[in-house]
Amino acid sequence: MGPVNIQFRKKEFLSQFYFVANQSLLLILVCVSFAAVVTVLESSFHMKLVIQNDFMVPGFASMMILRELGVIVTALLVVSRVGAGYASEVGSMQVTEQIDALKMLGIGPVQYIVTPRVLACALGTCVLTILANTSCLISALLVSDFYLGYPPSVFLQSMRRFVAPQDFAFAMIKGFLFGLVIPLISCSYGFRCQPGAEGVGSSTTKAVVANSMTIIILDFILSYIFSHFY
Amino acid sequence: MIGAALETLGQATLFIYQILKMIFHRKVDRVLIYQQIWHIIEQSWLITLSAGFFVGAIMSVQFTLQMKEFGALGYLGGLATSGTFREVGPLLIAFMLSGRIGAYTSAELGTMKITEQIDALRCLGADPMIEIVAPRFVGIILSSFFLLGIGLVASVAGGSLLAWGFAGVSPEEYLRHIPTLVTGFSIINGLFKCLIFAFVLASVCTFIGYNTGGGAAGVGRSVVNTAVATMVMIVFADWLTTYLANQWIVLQGVG
Numbered sequence: 252m253g254p255v256n257i258q259f260r261k262k263e264f265l266s267q268f269y270f271v272a273n274q275s276l277l278l279i280l281v282c283v284s285f286a287a288v289v290t291v292l293e294s295s296f297h298m299k300l301v302i303q304n305d306f307m308v309p310g311f312a313s314m315m316i317l318r319e320l321g322v323i324v325t326a327l328l329v330v331s332r333v334g335a336g337y338a339s340e341v342g343s344m345q346v347t348e349q350i351d352a353l354k355m356l357g358i359g360p361v362q363y364i365v366t367p368r369v370l371a372c373a374l375g376t377c378v379l380t381i382l383a384n385t386s387c388l389i390s391a392l393l394v395s396d397f398y399l400g401y402p403p404s405v406f407l408q409s410m411r412r413f414v415a416p417q418d419f420a421f422a423m424i425k426g427f428l429f430g431l432v433i434p435l436i437s438c439s440y441g442f443r444c445q446p447g448a449e450g451v452g453s454s455t456t457k458a459v460v461a462n463s464m465t466i467i468i469l470d471f472i473l474s475y476i477f478s479h480f481y
Numbered sequence: 482m483i484g485a486a487l488e489t490l491g492q493a494t495l496f497i498y499q500i501l502k503m504i505f506h507r508k509v510d511r512v513l514i515y516q517q518i519w520h521i522i523e524q525s526w527l528i529t530l531s532a533g534f535f536v537g538a539i540m541s542v543q544f545t546l547q548m549k550e551f552g553a554l555g556y557l558g559g560l561a562t563s564g565t566f567r568e569v570g571p572l573l574i575a576f577m578l579s580g581r582i583g584a585y586t587s588a589e590l591g592t593m594k595i596t597e598q599i600d601a602l603r604c605l606g607a608d609p610m611i612e613i614v615a616p617r618f619v620g621i622i623l624s625s626f627f628l629l630g631i632g633l634v635a636s637v638a639g640g641s642l643l644a645w646g647f648a649g650v651s652p653e654e655y656l657r658h659i660p661t662l663v664t665g666f667s668i669i670n671g672l673f674k675c676l677i678f679a680f681v682l683a684s685v686c687t688f689i690g691y692n693t694g695g696g697a698a699g700v701g702r703s704v705v706n707t708a709v710a711t712m713v714m715i716v717f718a719d720w721l722t723t724y725l726a727n728q729w730i731v732l733q734g735v736g
Contacts, residue, residue: 278709278713281713282712282713282716285716285717285719285720286572286716286719286720288720289568289719289720289723290568292723292724292727293564293567293568293723294564296567296727296730297560297563297564300563300662300664311547314547315543318543319539319543319569320569323573324716327573327576327712328709328712330580330708331579331580331705331708331709331711331712332705332708332709335584335704335705335708335709336705338701339698339700339701339702339704339705340701342697342701343697343698343701346697347697447697448591448592448595448596448696448697448699448700449588449592449596449700450697451588451697451698451700451701452587452588452589452591452592452700452701452704453585453588455584455588455701455704455705456580456581456584456585456588456704459580459581459584459704459708460528460577460580460581460584462580463532463576463577463580464528464531464532464577467532467535467536467539467573467577468535470535470539471535471538471539471542474539474542474543475542475647478542478545478546481546
């Protein structure tokens with residue numbers, strides 16, 4: 252069943268990359284910034300509870316953001332937007348027999364549909380993670396300036412004490428791997444879509460659930476592995 | 482674009498107002514609500530428990546790394562639990578449920594709409610809002626509130642198990658510090674968040690599912706829209722509840 256002669260679809264890759272990275276950008280930045288604001292407020296609450304002082308909040312919050320929050324919230328939002336989108340797109344292609352048509356033409360559907368999406372989503376999520384972390388840190392900086400009274404210089408100093416250079420690399424690796432997993436799972440559910448409107452709906456739902464679950468478990472595994480490298 | 486967004490918001494408000502009015506006038510059959518609650522819990526309890534377990538484990542790993550630096554591993558249980566209960570737990574478990582319950586209900590209602598089952602009900606003289614939408618709305622609120630609660634309990638189990646294997650903190654020691662750091666206010670705060678998230682989940686998925694149009698692709702589109710809209714609104718609601726809780730602390734002087 253090998254594909255006859257397919258080159259890498261550069262145009263499709265670029266348009267998918269645009270869809271993943273550019274069209275979800277605003278949504279993700281806004282959501283992640285709100286999540287960062289919540290983290291700062293909550294960790295200030297906890298610090299006051301334990302050591303009656305919240306001077307460590309900036310460093311603590313920036314570490315929390317870089318290690319977990321920025322990546323996992325971004326990845327879950329990519330699941331809801333890109334992952335669900337791919338599952339319903341491939342599912343409707345399956346239902347309307349477009350995939351059978353591709354096979355008839357001697358074109359391997361996996362290579363034709365999945366490959367550009369996987370590459371685009373992996374790179375796109377990696378880029379989104381970097382941008383999301385940046386906007387997270389900026390909003391955390393602003394909130395600790397306005398609410399907690401720590402000027403940016405103090406924030407950056409405290410951040411420097413807590414955050415290791417590896418954190419940036421680990422966040423990017425996590426983002427890349429999450430981005431790699433999302434389209435694989437979504438497209439596989441899309442290919443196995445049952446006929447009819449009900450089939451498209453249920454395969455999209457299953458894809459979203461499987462994706463979120465995989466990401467939470469994968470995040471745990473990666474955090475555990477990375478914790479040996481500090 | 483802003484006009485269209487405002488229009489959708491207005492429609493959604495009217496939609497929810499209509500459902501709430503039906504509930505308060507007791508037009509909704511209780512048996513239908515119980516059926517929905519049972520159906521949803523039966524479907525999602527396992528996935529919620531495992532999501533909660535892993536969320537607790539992740540928080541435990543991260544807090545262990547920090548507490549080791551300060552030599553304060555005794556506080557691990559209390560801090561990780563408090564952090565999970567007040568902020569990360571409800572957020573991540575609600576994200577999970579928005580995929581599970583929200584997308585499922587939206588696909589179900591969308592399919593009913595596309596295959597004209599809802600019109601058929603109307604032809605038979607039954608109000609689809611009372612028969613189909615309102616029971617789901619109430620059922621989702623109650624059951625996802627319950628599921629978020631048991632997810633939080635599972636997160637404590639995951640956290641303590643991981644602290645045992647990873648940091649060598651025995652479960653007794655882990656659990657002993659929970660009552661000192663997790664105040665009643667934190668638990669109420671976490672549960673209040675769960676309730677708000679459940680309300681958001683129920684309203685978004687019923688509204689978008691009920692307004693589906695345009696064939697099989699339309700069902701797929703509404704599922705995607707539901708997932709995106711639910712997550713965005715949950716993050717926003719998360720910020721709002723934290724902000725209000727902090728204002729409450731300032732007003733009351735309690736912690």
